[in-house]
Amino acid sequence: MTRTVVESKTKTAVIGFDQPFCVIGERINPTGRKKLAAELEAGDFSTVEKDALEQVACGAAVLDVNAGVVYNSNPNPNETEPPLMRKMIELVQGLVDVPLCIDSSVPGALETGLETAEGRPLLNSVTGEEERLEMVLPLVKKYNVPVVAISNDDTGISEDPDVRFAVAKKIVERAADHGIPAHDIVVDPLVMPVGAMATAGLQVFALVRKLREELGVNTTCGASNISFGLPNRHGINNAFLPMAIAAGMTSAIMNPVQPGVSDKKLDERLAELAALGISIPEGIDRAALSSLLGLGTHQASSSKEMQAIRGANFLMNNDANGAQWIRHNKPPTPAGGSEGARGRREGRRRRAVA
Numbered sequence: 001m002t003r004t005v006v007e008s009k010t011k012t013a014v015i016g017f018d019q020p021f022c023v024i025g026e027r028i029n030p031t032g033r034k035k036l037a038a039e040l041e042a043g044d045f046s047t048v049e050k051d052a053l054e055q056v057a058c059g060a061a062v063l064d065v066n067a068g069v070v071y072n073s074n075p076n077p078n079e080t081e082p083p084l085m086r087k088m089i090e091l092v093q094g095l096v097d098v099p100l101c102i103d104s105s106v107p108g109a110l111e112t113g114l115e116t117a118e119g120r121p122l123l124n125s126v127t128g129e130e131e132r133l134e135m136v137l138p139l140v141k142k143y144n145v146p147v148v149a150i151s152n153d154d155t156g157i158s159e160d161p162d163v164r165f166a167v168a169k170k171i172v173e174r175a176a177d178h179g180i181p182a183h184d185i186v187v188d189p190l191v192m193p194v195g196a197m198a199t200a201g202l203q204v205f206a207l208v209r210k211l212r213e214e215l216g217v218n219t220t221c222g223a224s225n226i227s228f229g230l231p232n233r234h235g236i237n238n239a240f241l242p243m244a245i246a247a248g249m250t251s252a253i254m255n256p257v258q259p260g261v262s263d264k265k266l267d268e269r270l271a272e273l274a275a276l277g278i279s280i281p282e283g284i285d286r287a288a289l290s291s292l293l294g295l296g297t298h299q300a301s302s303s304k305e306m307q308a309i310r311g312a313n314f315l316m317n318n319d320a321n322g323a324q325w326i327r328h329n330k331p332p333t334p335a336g337g338s339e340g341a342r343g344r345r346e347g348r349r350r351r352a353v354a
Contacts, residue, residue: 001016001017001018002212002216002217003016003018004122004146004183004218006099006101006120006121008100009119010097011097012099013098015186015218015250015251019318020318020319021245021250021252021309023059023061023062023306024062024064024251024252025051025063025257026222026254026255027051027054028051028066028088029066029068030066031068036048037070040069040084041069041071041072045087048092052091052092052096054257054300055256056098058256058257058302059310060098060256061098061099062098062101062122062251063092063096063098063100064101065089065092065100065103065113067081067084067085068104068105069081077106078108082106082108082111084109085112085113089102090116093117099119100113100122101123101253102121102122102123102124103124104124107139110139114143120144120145122146122148123136123146123147124147124253125148126148126149126171127167128149128150128151128153128167128168129152129153129154137174137175137180138178141178145184146183146184146185147175147180147184147185149171149175149187150188151164151167151171151189151190152167152190153170157190161203161207164190164207165207165210168189168215169214171187172185182215182216182217183216183218186219186220186250187215187220188220188221189204189207191221191222191225193227193230194227194230195227195229200226204221204244204247204249205243208244211248212248218250219250219251220250221244222252222253223252224237224255234304237305237308238307238308241309241312242309242311242312242315245312245313246312246316255305256306257300258300258302258303259300260301261295263286265295266289266295302328307328310328310329313325
């Protein structure tokens with residue numbers, strides 16, 4: 001069985017055909033997040049801290065760390081990314097003990113990340129582009145780390161799955177030339193949006209099977225790409241992930257977090273109630289109030305996609321006796337515990353007999 005081992009200072013995550021699906025948390029990434037980008041340029045890492053803690057709490061086994069901010073004060077990422085990558089990795093490692101995935105297109109940031117990360121991080125990423133191969137593969141060998149291989153090359157991203165397989169094969173073969181084994185290559189076959197290409201899902205499933213059977217490599221993807229541009233994206237993602245797992249996909253870079261109900265939304269509902277003449281006592285716990293009003297939890301929780309993955313792990317027999325599924329879905333024990341409740345019932349019966 002192909003197993004890709006990723007490590008932090010104290011914890012190991014294994015990506016493999018016989019392992020539970022590995023979730024790589026994607027949130028520590030300023031791409032498309034203007035607020036986070038502005039915070040990082042200002043030296044504010046509060047959102048990074050929040051994202052790291054929430055993603056691990058919600059089930060991420062590995063955290064992707066991307067420092068790709070284009071500073072307004074200095075637009076040269078070759079100068080700004082390496083020190084920011086170091087700071088972010090040091091911060092995240094001080095908060096959580098899961099392995100990291102170092103994510104950058106800047107060579108200096110990748111090497112800084114490898115120097116800073118404890119354990120054996122996953123490097124994200126190498127492509128089939130000649131320049132990228134010559135730059136990244138020596139780093140992979142030097143630091144003895146696994147790497148994500150993205151199936152595009154100098155010609156771009158092909159819509160033909162056979163071409164994407166050929167690029168993946170090329171990367172695996174070039175890695176072997178550097179003494180890098182196939183089990184340290186995690187291929188991203190590139191998920192196309194099903195809204196733009198009706199066969200996108202079928203393509204990925206076929207590609208994953210072929211990558212597993214012919215190259216013996218683990219696989220990953222940007223899970224939300226499949227639903228891009230569609231309504232009810234979570235519904236599509238929830239269907240896609242178990243199907244991809246059944247086809248042999250072993251990991252995904254994704255968001256494991258379902259945000260809690262915002263204070264703004266709760267305040268809006270309270271204002272609606274007040275307009276109807278319904279008053280809420282001051283000092284009531286807002287988390288409990290959010291649930292009572294049918295808005296859901298006030299705290300971040302595991303996303304629906306995480307529920308789908310846990311169900312798929314159970315069905316694929318990669319969750320021993322369904323322990324993970326049961327632990328995350330078992331109804332909460334009432335105050336006093338089940339044993340206490342049983343004891344009270346038995347006590348009532350004994351009094352009745354007496």
